[in-house]
Amino acid sequence: MTERKTNLPLIIGIAIAIGIFIGSTFNYKNKSVLFSSNSSEAKIKRLINYIQYDYVDKVDTDSLLDDAISNMLIKLDPHSVYIPKDELKRVTESMEGKFVGIGVTFLMHEDSVAVTSVIEGGPSEKAGLKAGDRIIVANNDTLFGKSIIKKAGVTENELNTPLANRKISDAVMNSLKGEPDTDVTVSVYRRATNEILKFPITRDEVPIKSVSAYYMINKSLGYINIDRFARTTYDEFKLALEKLISEGMTSLVLDLRGNPGGFMDIANNIIDEFLEDGKLIVFTKNKSGEVDKSFATGRGDFENGKVYVLIDQNSASASEIVAGALQDNDKGTIVGRRSFGKGLVQQEMDLGDGSAVRLTTSRYYTPTGRSIQKPYIDKDTKSYNIDRFHNGELISKDSIKVNDELKYTTPKGKVVYGGGGIIPDVFVPIDTLNTYSTRLYGRLNEFIFNYIDDNREEISKWSLEDFVDNFDTDDKIFNQYIDELDLNYPIAPNSRKNLKLYFNAIMARNLFDETGYFMITQKEDNMILKVLELESAQ
Template sequence: MRGKNKIYTPLLLSIACAIGIFIGARMNFDTSDELFSANPKKQKLNRLIDYIDYEYVDDVNTDSIVDVTVNKILENLDPHSVYIPKDEYAQVSENMKGDFVGIGVSFYNINDTIVVIKALEGGPSEKIGIRGGDRILYANGQKLFDRGISNDSLTTQLKGKENSKVTLKVLRKGIKDLLTFDVKRAKVPLKSVDSYYMLTDNLGYIKINRFAETTFDEFSEAIDELKNKGAAQIALDLRDNPGGYLAEAINVADEFIKDGKLILFTKNKSGAIENTYAQRKGKFENGKVYVLINENSASASEVVAGALQDNDVGTIVGRRSYGKGLVQREMGLGDGSAVRLTIARYYTPTGRSIQKPYDHGNEAYFNDYMRRYKNGELNSEDSIHVNDSLRYVTPGGKVVYGGGGIIPDVFVPKNTDPEKEKLTYLLRGGYMSRFVFDLLEENRSYYNAISKAEFENKVEITEEMVSKFNRYLRSIDPRLKMAPYEHKPLLKKYIKAEMAQQLFGTNAFERHLNDNDRIIEKVIELSEQKQ
């Protein structure tokens, strides 16, 4: 038996080697995918990447090729299925989560130095007294200036684990010695409710900029405070709100819709329908609500507007919304990147889809605003084209339409003056932010010491400030020059609004912008008629 074992051992080794050689041959680029994958579509992509990795004449970053490939695939699906690369995922997630861990400041990198624009509301820096204009020079003894550090790197050094401590050395204008602040890093809220306050004695106002994880909690707090101030009516401003988490939008809608009423339903690839109903006693079921929308109100914003409109609750005021009725789910791809893939369509309670067509390609889809602008829809309700085959009737007898956005109950035209459009772009695009920061820096100690009331009553935007702003724009790009004489009052209003934002936060900013706002004026008019 021992002799036979001596014979069998080499034989078995030879067989094992032969099998190994066979499998190795089968694992060549030509055949490996047939062995390990039954999906020929996956085989083709895997094989191509392998060819480039191992055979292509030059070194190539195949990660970037994969990113391009994924984007190209998604482009052929629908406009809202998107790829989130690994290096962008953290920022995207943070924005939707509603908070981040850090010291809680917004800043500019000026002359290679961190200069605080504002200590963020509710963050640790605000609580310990860091102010706009402060220069953060050291963090835990590490020099942060004159080092050529990128903004991303500076942000990383200021962030950290929750409850971790960092000692900051800060230079403040008017104080000779450096100030020392011991900061405990904490969760800093990224507010999705920009503003809430009383428009009239009984009409409250709430503006939601997106639907993040914390939106309903913020909204609920705002409703409580406004009701305590006497609000029997609410103006819910969803203009320029691009959407976000569907669950948060459903919770907001539920505050106005009676229990058991349908809020929306979704339908997936297989045709399976999932209904979502109002499930609790809302805080404002018996109050009057006005929902403010425009051409940039999308997705979750349209869920709220559509649910209220189809249940004959409140009044939708403004212009036709964007028209996004697709539901996405975020799915990780295993390397830190993710894809948001459209998995269903949602429908309003009457059964209408408000998704606008995308069969002419993504470029035409995203340029729909220009089509609306050119056909006059932004200026005249009569220019809104509807499809009679997509006509629906609410329980209360109101006629509504599907096929592309929520058409408001009360139309308010857009001011399409090109100079005003440009000025709004400059404000929202950040150009005015840096100018105003520099303006505040000229007399930082004064501005940091004044109260809101003093700011409102004493701070005047002068002609010289307007001229300075135009000179500032020309220094960036001559094409950005405004026509100051025609729009001087509006320009002054925007400059003061941005000053209010940097000194007192978004609530003060929105109050300034909303002064003489067409849609808000219409809502006030409607609310007074209903009393």
């Protein structure tokens, strides 16, 4: 009897989840097929009442239902997911490419909110905020010291942990974000003038960039990095593409490493810039066998240019649609490592209480007809935790297992494979020497922020190009950081070289933006170096 009572909340939760999920998600023409007044719908309502009023212990039915829905979706496939209402807004903002706020980026420095950058054209820039300002009050919310810790709900045991930092960051964001055209008065401490200033700011839409960086690597080779496919990504990409073409670009590096995907139609629009009119981009098929095909149009601006697509084991979904469409149409060169292997299409469906599910509704196929979806072992188990490093395929292309039954041929005779990710045309192994040490890197952001804060007037005179080529060439500033680490052992030459690279790159990111970061890291980026090698050979 005790065991039955212990399992009762889970059993009831799953039953509730199934009923509410089905009733809220699908738009059946005749819902009487599923429900009648004496069937599941009535039972679910009765069960909720039993739990709330009669169960021996107090039960949070909302939390129980959330867990039950999540567990149920796991049994479908690895990509059907439940998004609780407290997460949905954040996820939606990221994918819509904008949020409503004051337009700053910040970090928690010691016990205060330090502005690291002010978004160009945003509300804070218009009001007069500057990088380096400490935000201490927003309306009536005190945002420093013990007050922000209390507001964030951080317990004593959580102090100085990543969880505490996340809670505090969320609390700050909640104070600064709001509805469009609402006002917030922000008080800041400006260290440069040693004064406290008040700024009335009207909240407005602030862009969240998904095209992280774009620039010319050399006179003919351009670079564009896309970190996700959001609603605004095509417009950002188009702007970058036109700018680089105007600067003389004839070859493009399209960096999709680590890109988890996003909206399929946005990916299709980007592919259309490279393919000739009428070329098949991708097609989907649902369980009814309905096929939906997407074709390129004649509007592409880079149909005659060369393109190199960079992918790795974390490039997924829409990233793989881009790589697969170009590979199958014999356009460009795919460089890197085998992509993630996600060939399922999800549709977001509202559950009526502010939460949602992303439910797999179809599969997509590349132009040659291949599915790149990884096999998942069974409905109860994800096979997505396989460590490709241990399989050897991150080191050697020969270790990538292919299925000859899933072999396809492109129009020009190139052999490609389905069944689990896009295999690149040119393989570049992972850099096993590029190791990360918490001891070496753990205080890097703190040191860089302090250095910029102490030398803001002088360092702001640097241009991006001069900084990339000439900053700290004598290692004077870098050695200050090494000295502060107070190590009792020598740093290996390769580790020192790598640390110096990221020292300058993170400094550039803080002073400029992601463009500075990528311009510096590309100097030792094996995939970029491989592209340069391919370019010089032609």
